[in-house]
Amino acid sequence: MESFLNRIQTVKSHLSPSEDYRRETSTYSFDFEKVATEVRSLRPELFYKVQEIVEKVYEGRGPGHHMLEKNELRLETNKLILNTINHLFEKEGINEEWIIENLDQFMRCLMGTGPANASASTKYSVHYFLYAKSIKNLGTKRHEDYLLRAANLTDLGAFGMTELGHGSNVQSVETTAHYDHETRSFILNSPTDTSIKFWIGNLAKTCSMLVTFAQLILNGQNKGVHVFLVPVRDKATHEPFEGCIIGDCGDKLGLQGIDNGWIKFTNYSIDKDMLLNRFCDVNDEGEYISSIPKESKRFAYHMAALSGGRVLAASNAADIGCISAITALRYSACRKQFARKKGEEESQILDYPLHQARIIPLFARSFVEMVTMQGVWDEYSLMSHQLLDPANKAGEYFHLVSSALKAVVTWNCYETWKESRLACGGFGFSHLNNFGELGNTSDVNQTWEGENFVLIQQACKILLKNFANMIRGKKTMKTCDFLTPDAPDNYKFEGSLLDLKDLFKLYSHHANKCVHESIAKIQIDSMKEGDARLSRKEIWEKHLFYTFIPMVKIYLSRYTMEAYLNFLKKFNDSPESKEVLTKLAVLNYLNEIIKFEGIFRESLTKENIDEIKEHCIALCKELRPEMIALTLTIPFGDKIFGAIGKSSMEPYSEFMKGVVNTPGCFDKPKEWKYLYQSKI
Numbered sequence: 001m002e003s004f005l006n007r008i009q010t011v012k013s014h015l016s017p018s019e020d021y022r023r024e025t026s027t028y029s030f031d032f033e034k035v036a037t038e039v040r041s042l043r044p045e046l047f048y049k050v051q052e053i054v055e056k057v058y059e060g061r062g063p064g065h066h067m068l069e070k071n072e073l074r075l076e077t078n079k080l081i082l083n084t085i086n087h088l089f090e091k092e093g094i095n096e097e098w099i100i101e102n103l104d105q106f107m108r109c110l111m112g113t114g115p116a117n118a119s120a121s122t123k124y125s126v127h128y129f130l131y132a133k134s135i136k137n138l139g140t141k142r143h144e145d146y147l148l149r150a151a152n153l154t155d156l157g158a159f160g161m162t163e164l165g166h167g168s169n170v171q172s173v174e175t176t177a178h179y180d181h182e183t184r185s186f187i188l189n190s191p192t193d194t195s196i197k198f199w200i201g202n203l204a205k206t207c208s209m210l211v212t213f214a215q216l217i218l219n220g221q222n223k224g225v226h227v228f229l230v231p232v233r234d235k236a237t238h239e240p241f242e243g244c245i246i247g248d249c250g251d252k253l254g255l256q257g258i259d260n261g262w263i264k265f266t267n268y269s270i271d272k273d274m275l276l277n278r279f280c281d282v283n284d285e286g287e288y289i290s291s292i293p294k295e296s297k298r299f300a301y302h303m304a305a306l307s308g309g310r311v312l313a314a315s316n317a318a319d320i321g322c323i324s325a326i327t328a329l330r331y332s333a334c335r336k337q338f339a340r341k342k343g344e345e346e347s348q349i350l351d352y353p354l355h356q357a358r359i360i361p362l363f364a365r366s367f368v369e370m371v372t373m374q375g376v377w378d379e380y381s382l383m384s385h386q387l388l389d390p391a392n393k394a395g396e397y398f399h400l401v402s403s404a405l406k407a408v409v410t411w412n413c414y415e416t417w418k419e420s421r422l423a424c425g426g427f428g429f430s431h432l433n434n435f436g437e438l439g440n441t442s443d444v445n446q447t448w449e450g451e452n453f454v455l456i457q458q459a460c461k462i463l464l465k466n467f468a469n470m471i472r473g474k475k476t477m478k479t480c481d482f483l484t485p486d487a488p489d490n491y492k493f494e495g496s497l498l499d500l501k502d503l504f505k506l507y508s509h510h511a512n513k514c515v516h517e518s519i520a521k522i523q524i525d526s527m528k529e530g531d532a533r534l535s536r537k538e539i540w541e542k543h544l545f546y547t548f549i550p551m552v553k554i555y556l557s558r559y560t561m562e563a564y565l566n567f568l569k570k571f572n573d574s575p576e577s578k579e580v581l582t583k584l585a586v587l588n589y590l591n592e593i594i595k596f597e598g599i600f601r602e603s604l605t606k607e608n609i610d611e612i613k614e615h616c617i618a619l620c621k622e623l624r625p626e627m628i629a630l631t632l633t634i635p636f637g638d639k640i641f642g643a644i645g646k647s648s649m650e651p652y653s654e655f656m657k658g659v660v661n662t663p664g665c666f667d668k669p670k671e672w673k674y675l676y677q678s679k680i
């Protein structure tokens, strides 16, 4: 903590602050140390340690890093991973037992590598959060050794769920695992081209072990998708074992530092004990046994490990949203274009209300989401061991929350990234300003760990199921305590649009109303007869886009608002800080009302909507002097920002330093002579 406070001091009085820095940090009204300390304490200290280690490793990294050839990037990423883990073991007292016991917390801290090298954090998350977590969640005593070897990186693992023909629909994967009682083994096969496991991170060049999802077939009967621990490479030679053909997926839009690969199995035999058998097994008599008889329920347990990956993707997205918006804010505070009056100095672009309206609400949303996601991590770390307890409802709660958050926060992040990049004009398009790396991750976060439109459907189902439970007199989840059995009366908003607690009531009303309207639509369509008759599935699909998905979005806004209201309690003794942080959230939720206008039409008049727009413009103006100091309260080291986003706020000199130091800047092209061979 001491070194952190020193850092604040350094940031507050940059050694030779630029004029822009000095001006922008002299206008804020909140208690900087209080806010910075509370924001920092949202994460475990180990996160910052990891960030420091990575920053040290990258100290000498010059511009043009993205120009490294794919294999060099991969080598660098693998070395970074090993260096970081070695450092944590040698210097920070981390060991295998601690990692296994605190896998969620450990993974959360390893996210400290993310902003500097998204490929590295992806590799970690594939290895620890998908591979090791699957063994921990689904394995038993017989797999303990594998878990230990995963913890200290003796084995490098990958997670083989997706196939060429099936991504979201995991239940239909085609890889087969036939049980052979004579040899007490499973024989793995990829019977079709579409059954080839594809996109698997760490597989192409790195891993020796692969968690594999396959249909378990015993005595000709398909028992459904099961999870197997599969050695795929001989560690002595690093060659794939016979029966496994492994290849590289080829170049991607980004994240070249991680080796996504494919694998085809041909009569590849693994020991019977390699089935991860916490919930099901083949006994000594060769019979299938399971503590969860229903296949669909068994499948749900096999997938439960994935909710952590969704928490990870959403928290990563919230951070990337913050980093993108911070870059745009700092740059816009320095960048000057056009004088308002002839003869006057040009204006900073952040002083234009148009520019403020584009960027400040996006920062506000990312900030709220970052606060929310750190709270979700805390809750997840505490509850994750309950997720696989059939008597506990935690699994369903986390399925709802992680699916909804993962979809909505990663969509929001992509929007924030795009708008922030555009807000930086041409500079946003230069690799030196980091939007390339940030964009790669904000893009793919929408697809992996569950494709967003598929995930949000699951959240819709759980929300509606909770309503049905309530009607049947069963207990509902705490997160659904806004639901009422009777349809809510029409409601006219009479509170203050600038009061976050009043806005919370408004959102709660509409979250409830949206669930009731969804149910009403289902009921009306279910009563149709004759040609108009629709099946349950048709009704479901018909209302997803305009009714059910917006319902989840409103639910989620209410959820993040509740988390943020709790965060604000930390500032009861610091009224100025509370006021600024409240304004930030009010701006975000008013801005969302404008986006969701249709939903709020019942309770807000046209005059209210006009008033909201006025408030948003006014709030941006009021928050303008606070913005740069607010960006400095977020504890991301300066190294992860591109040239124009650094806290020193010297965009031109930082940028040109990068430009002139980029390899090849002054080189004459080798083939220059053809330039003079025109025949015209």
Ligand SMILES: Cc1cc2nc3c(=O)[nH]c(=O)nc-3n(C[C@H](O)[C@H](O)[C@H](O)COP(=O)(O)OP(=O)(O)OC[C@H]3O[C@@H](n4cnc5c(N)ncnc54)[C@H](O)[C@@H]3O)c2cc1C
Binding pocket: 126, 159, 160, 161, 162, 165, 166, 167, 168, 169, 198, 199, 200, 201, 202, 252, 255, 260, 444, 447, 448, 449, 450, 451, 452, 453, 454
């Ligand atoms: C860089 C990268 C790394 C990855 N790493 C791994 C890994 O390590 N291990 C692994 O197992 N997988 C990995 N994946 C795969 C990833 O998890 C899948 O891409 C993801 O689950 C989506 O599956 P899909 O690509 O087959 O898309 P699909 O499921 O085919 O979806 C395609 C489109 O169809 C839509 N769609 C699908 N079903 C419905 C429906 N019912 N209703 C309406 N629309 C629908 C989706 O919304 C989407 O827009 C990785 C992918 C990428 C890009």
